[in-house]
Amino acid sequence: MMANRKEPVQRIDEATGTKTVGHEWDGIEELDTPMPRWWLWTFYLCILFSIVYVVLYPAWPMLEKATEGTLGWSSRGDLANEISVADQARTTVNEQLARIPIERLSEDSALMQQAVAGGRAAFLVNCVQCHGSGAAGSMASSSLAKGYPNLNDDDWLWGGDLKAIEYTLTHGIRQQGDEKTRFSQMPGFTGVFDDAQVEGLVDHVLAFSGKAKPSAVGAELYANNCASCHGANGLGDRAQGAPNLADAIWLYGGARSEVRRQILAPRNGMMPKWEGRLDPVTIKMLAAYVHSLGGGEDFVEVAESPAVEVDEQP
């Protein structure tokens, strides 16, 4: 076979006057047509360009990193520059936010908008793990564990104005090691009441919102054991963080069995404090965002001396 192989014969094609490459397949030959001039020039220009590029920019991969190039350019450097530009652009807003007390924030609607936007971003990083990306907490799905509050509605355990929300964010709820944390404790009544008493109490609690018939046994037990925190009419008390039992919203579920369970073996949810983990401006923005979700309440000036936490923070 090898012996039969013909050496390529280059010849001039008569019709075009161009050299052939010398290969032949069943009489079909290939012309060695020269490249158009402009094309050739483009190649030379590209070579020239690449030489300049190799000198100016990172080009040759070495063991650790690529050669650096005389311009010192890097895409990381570009990113760092862009980030610092973005940071600088935010500085004014951040300074304004740091200066303004949160109860005055709603007076500056432009700043409020910025705060809400910043808060949304911070929320998606820090809060969605429990409260969900729509801030609907356990309400987002019936299959979710109960106990994560819905931040969209108009029911607030500890108050729903900007200042109260900021306080909750700063100090958390039942946060160990923070003296200022929001704290309430629902006692468990296992072994204290017998079954009939518990059923009566559940009846009484559900009767506040018309979901059960009132019970005389329950009414008496309630007045003696529960009314001090939850109020005689079950309206709760924000100062103590006692939930409103007369409304349609149940943090741990409003079904009979769920209410019963909360009386016998109550769960007390915990919200971490964000002071020290997030800067005061971010906390302020988060408060503005949560307030903006549709259930935020207006700040009502009260006689007590205005809190100074805002100014104390670095």
Next chain:
Amino acid sequence: MNNPDVSWTEHSRSDLGSGGPEELFEKRKQVHPQRIDGNFRRFKWLVMIATLAIYYITPWLRWDRGPFAPDQAVLVDLANRRFYMFGIEIWPHEFYFVAGLLIMAGIGLFLVTSAVGRAWCGYACPQTVWTDLFQHVDRFVDGDRNARMRLDKAPWGASKIARRSFKWAIYLFISFWTGGAWIMYFADAPTLTADFWTGNAAAIAYITVAILTLMTFTLGGFMREQVCIYMCPWPRIQSAMLDEKSLLVTYKDWRGEKRGSVKKSEKSPGEYGDCIDCNQCVAVCPTGIDIREGPQIGCITCGLCIDACDRVMSEVGRPRGLIDYATLDDCDAEAAGAEPRPVWKTLLRPRTLIYFSIWGGIGLALLFALGTRTHTELSAAADRNPPFMLMSDGSVRNAFTLKIRNMESRPRTFTVALDGLDGGVMWSGTVSRDNAARALTIAVEPDQTKPIRAYVVAPAGTAAADFAFTVTSNDEQAETDRSEVRFVVPGAEQ
């Protein structure tokens, strides 16, 4: 036409230029068109003045739109995403108007091609207009054809360098103004001009002017007919669109051949045709072709060779029209002895009429859409996360993002109302829940889209239902729009 078997786009071997067979690159033959006067030249002047005037003057026309919109008649405002054209203002979501205009332009080219052949190439194409302009500069600086050919061949000396620099300076000047006029369409022309000269214009303005200057300088000053012959797709498309009924610039070979000078035909009458082989048609051609070789891709049908030939024919006392606009069918008929057919007859045939009705139909549809569109629009999008919200009193709240478009150049207020969903009320922005109502009044800035969040709340027990938001402008036009949405309530398990 001399040889009907040869397709129009195929050059005969002799056409492939002076290069020998080993040189596959065709060297350019410099074209030095001679000055000519005549009907078509005058028409070309007219079109050139008109198109250049439109191009340079349009951005400076003013059009009062009130204090909240620019007063430039034609403006592509990319920064604010608006396109202004006299009384018409187009928003990005109405871009189909521009698409419609572009389709009309495309079909318009088909229409023109089927009616009058490559009239676009010959008269109106910017490449043709600017090439023509630059060739006049050549003539002004270097003299007519013969003088220019002499100068081309002359060795580089002080006078040639001076002439060339002067000419190229004029080229650059024209090119610069070409690029400079272009950017005026994208910003307020007087402001931009002031900014441009004081160095305050955006970098992109300078870059655009630089690129367009360079392009005009190269394409108009040097590449000229090569753009038409090698770069432009349109001649290729044209050669697919032309047929025996298309109007072409044609050399009537049955009348012209065999070519011979006046003296020769006087010596032996009957042996020679009307063409005296004076080469005037070649001399005046801006793309440097010989029309007597038949229709070809390099012919832009500008008709200057008709002017040249008519003048020569009148000088030698022969009837005009040896080179003339004619269809191939007419040529065959005339060659067979029929009377020349008037040109207008080629216009009225099914193909042109069909193109015209499509073109006109799209135009009418656009006009109708423009005339009946409102300047108020509403779109509503329901929050999906969470889809609904149970309130402490048992009522259900749904949240929506409404976008109200005020497409007029004045501030307006709108009434946004609920249509359906009995018992439902809404609140938004400055209206608190305590003042929730069936209708809200929203003020929208001129020429803006205002997004608002609206909370709709319905009492406990309301079933899920379809309803709509409606928007009505609070002015005498009372324009309305509506957006259908659904009110969602908690499922049975909750």
